[in-house]
Amino acid sequence: xxxxxxxxxxxxxxxxxxxxxxxxxxxxxxxxxxxxxxxxxxxxxxxxxxxxxxxxxxxxxxxxxxxxxxxxxxxxxxxxxxxxxxxxxxxxxxxxxxxxxxxxxxxxxxxxxxxxxxxxxxxxxxxxxxxxxxxxxxxxxxxxxxxxxxxxxxxxxxxxxxxxxxxxxxxxxxxxxxxxxxxxxxxxxxxxxxxxxxxxxxxxxxxxxxxxxxxxxxxxxxxxxxxxxxxxxxxxxxxxxxxxxxxxxxxxxxxxxxxxxxxxxxxxxx
Ligand SMILES: NC(=O)c1ccc[n+]([C@@H]2O[C@H](COP(=O)([O-])OP(=O)(O)OC[C@H]3O[C@@H](n4cnc5c(N)ncnc54)[C@H](O)[C@@H]3O)[C@@H](O)[C@H]2O)c1
Numbered sequence: 001x002x003x004x005x006x007x008x009x010x011x012x013x014x015x016x017x018x019x020x021x022x023x024x025x026x027x028x029x030x031x032x033x034x035x036x037x038x039x040x041x042x043x044x045x046x047x048x049x050x051x052x053x054x055x056x057x058x059x060x061x062x063x064x065x066x067x068x069x070x071x072x073x074x075x076x077x078x079x080x081x082x083x084x085x086x087x088x089x090x091x092x093x094x095x096x097x098x099x100x101x102x103x104x105x106x107x108x109x110x111x112x113x114x115x116x117x118x119x120x121x122x123x124x125x126x127x128x129x130x131x132x133x134x135x136x137x138x139x140x141x142x143x144x145x146x147x148x149x150x151x152x153x154x155x156x157x158x159x160x161x162x163x164x165x166x167x168x169x170x171x172x173x174x175x176x177x178x179x180x181x182x183x184x185x186x187x188x189x190x191x192x193x194x195x196x197x198x199x200x201x202x203x204x205x206x207x208x209x210x211x212x213x214x215x216x217x218x219x220x221x222x223x224x225x226x227x228x229x230x231x232x233x234x235x236x237x238x239x240x241x242x243x244x245x246x247x248x249x250x251x252x253x254x255x256x257x258x259x260x261x262x263x264x265x266x267x268x269x270x
Contacts, residue, residue, distance in 0.1 A: 003250035006031025009083045010249065011075060013065050013130060014092025016043025017201035019149060019194070022238030023089055023245050028056030030246055032087065035061040035078035037071075039092075057082065065092055065126035075133045084141060085134045087249045090127040090171070091149040094119050094164065108162035116163045123167035124174075131178065135187070144187035145249045148175050149241075152195045152268045155260060168193075172260050179258035188257040190248045195264030196222055198235045207235065228265030236265060 009032070015024040016038030024034045028051040036051075038044040041062035051058035059081040063074035079085060106115075127148060138144025153161045154168025172191050179189040198207045205211065206219035213220035213233070223229045229236075241263050247253055248261070262268050 001252070003030050003246060003252055005087070005246070005250045007033070008086040008249075009033045009035070009078075010087035010089065011035040011037060011061065011078055011085045011130070011134065012089040012091055013037045013126060014039070015047055015089075016040055018199040019197055019238045019241055020089070020091035021047050021201075022199075022242045023091060024058070025050060025054070026242035026246050027087070027249065028054065028058060030250075031056075032249075033057040033059075033082040035059050035075075035082055035085070037061045037063055037065065037074060037092070039064050065129060066121040068129050071126070071129045072133055075130070079137075084137045086138065086141070086143060087145045087147075088130055088134050089147045089149065089245060089249070090130055092126055093123045093149065093151075093168070105160040107160055111163065119163050119167050123164070124170050127171060127174065131174075135178075135182065138187045139182065139185040142186050144182070144185065145253070146175070146178065146187065146189040147245050147248050148172070148189070148191040149245075150191045150193050150260065152193050152262060152264045155193050155262070155270065156268045175260075176258040183257060186254070188248070188253060190253070190256060190258070191260040192241065192244055192248070193260050193262045193264060193268065194236065194241060195226055195267040196235050197238065197241065199238050226265035226267050232265075236263065 014020045015036045028034045036044045036047045044060040044062045048058040048060045061074040061078045063070040065071045148171040150168040150171045153165040157165045175189045175191050202208050211219045
């Protein structure tokens with residue numbers, strides 16, 4: 001199936017590694033011109049080099065998405081290099097609430113406002129900055145796709161990830177409201193909810209790519225929590241996520257908006 005997005009321009013936040021990197025590579029394979037954002041310029045540039053090596057078009061747009069001036073300038077530079085942004089993927093996010101305490105993340109009462117700030121800044125303020133910047137152009141061109149990468153913690157709630165759960169739930173509520181406001185502009189806004197995802201950027205623990213149920217007891221327990229993982233005997237990878245995001249970013253998804261699609265092996269069933 002041709003997704004009919006070749007030639008479109010995408011801006012993907014936090015695309016220097018992990019889920020965002022794979023979304024960038026996969027959209028580029030579909031002929032999309034990809035602006036690769038990351039806080040770390042060298043990560044963004046490395047992904048751009050991968051896309052160029054595969055024959056695609058890409059531009060490194062490093063910026064701190066929590067800083068409005070920084071992300072505005074990066075989006076302006078991406079537009080100058082590739083063209084107006086048709087597709088925004090709000091991917092950058094923090095996965096853990098705080099340093100583990102004796103192997104356990106803290107409960108809400110064990111955290112302090114300083115701990116909440118980074119989670120809220122990145123997952124909420126970063127998304128608001130990016131949406132506010134690209135929506136006027138999408139509206140003017142009467143076409144746009146926004147995909148928010150959230151977590152099943154946001155749909156079901158997860159103990160010891162209270163602030164993260166709340167921040168990710170906010171991404172969903174915001175997406176639904178924007179989907180209502182901009183349906184008339186043919187701008188579709190959806191979220192993809194992830195469970196645990198293993199990828200190359202994670203160096204230790206059950207989500208590290210070299211973890212196995214034999215060398216990591218926690219991974220064995222986690223596999224049991226995901227119906228699909230029990231069959232595949234592995235956790236989700238970015239390769240499982242990227243095609244879903246590409247579909248939602250495409251013209252094929254013109255009648256899907258305001259939805260949250262779980263890509264978590266049945267961890268949450270709504
Ligand atoms: N990996 C998982 O298990 C998992 C589970 C559920 C949801 N998610 C969500 O999926 C998304 C991607 O997760 P991941 O594991 O690939 O993340 P990651 O932490 O591996 O990569 C995120 C990238 O974002 C960049 N980044 C961080 N702060 C930034 C900022 N202020 N501005 C711009 N870039 C910034 C980082 O440098 C990094 O390269 C996140 O929204 C996360 O919450 C991940």
